[in-house]
Amino acid sequence: MPKTVLHRYTSSPTAFPVLASLYPPLLGSGIRIRHVAPDWTRGELSMHVTPWTANTNGTAFGGALFAATDVLYGALLSGQLGAGYQVWTRSASIDFRTPGRGRLRCVVEVPRAEADAIRAQLDDHSRTTVVHTALVTDERGTTIVEARHTMAIRRRGAPPARRG
Template identity: 30%
Template sequence: MKASRLRRVFSFWPPFLFAGIRVTQISDDFRYARVELRMRWYNRNYVGTHFGGSLFSMTDPFWMILMLRRLGPDYLVWDQAGEIQFLKPGKGTVVAEFRLDDAVVDEVRGAAAGGEKVLRWFEVDVRNAEGEVVARVRKQLYVRRKRDRPAGPA
């Protein structure tokens, strides 16, 4: 699936649609993604700031998708773990930008070349309109080269 189509699919994906999360950009080469969350009555918490679950959700699939698309079909990529640190009350529109460098992809590809699993942490900041960090999210990816499957009956 092309990046532009995937971005449109995310616009109607219920977990994003009903949380007010909007994917504004995914680069054609899957090196970059930008996601925003606008403050709405339905995604505020008790004290009037962004619901923490929405802040985490807006970052959830992107490291996995970017890495999977960059490595190609010979690799398994899964989210292994995740954590979020809330640093400042989130108000207004907040943004997360994901950048996956070639060097990191090459490092992971090399580490997984022999078929062993690779666990690697990735971090993204969620920023408000002033550029201040509202939350820091870490995701650990599990990456492994797919095992050769024996040929089945012809």
């Protein structure tokens, strides 16, 4: 069960895009969640590079590009798995392929079968990890960024993983 009213609304695919877009790190970076599918299987965000959101070269700031790759997969997977599970980014790497200008886009899909397989894994284990790749593209479809996120997933109440 969500802990607060805010948590309850962020667990709604209708409210999540609005509330996440108002989250200061995303808002300040020009990132807007445009759509989340009602079944949490697909999400889309946009990032508009403006003088307020650009680096000294006039292109997309790297930290904002990273944030754009980080937000959707965990939210979509959490939405599908439900309140009994926790999902977070354990590690990530990012490849900046070309400078980002104008309106950028990131589309993430988490097929129902992927969430079901993770849930089945967690029936036998208290935690698991999955690797997800996210792409940010420009209006022409050119890949600006490719990021690989290792996501840690556990059942709520399971002891945290030890890092060593």
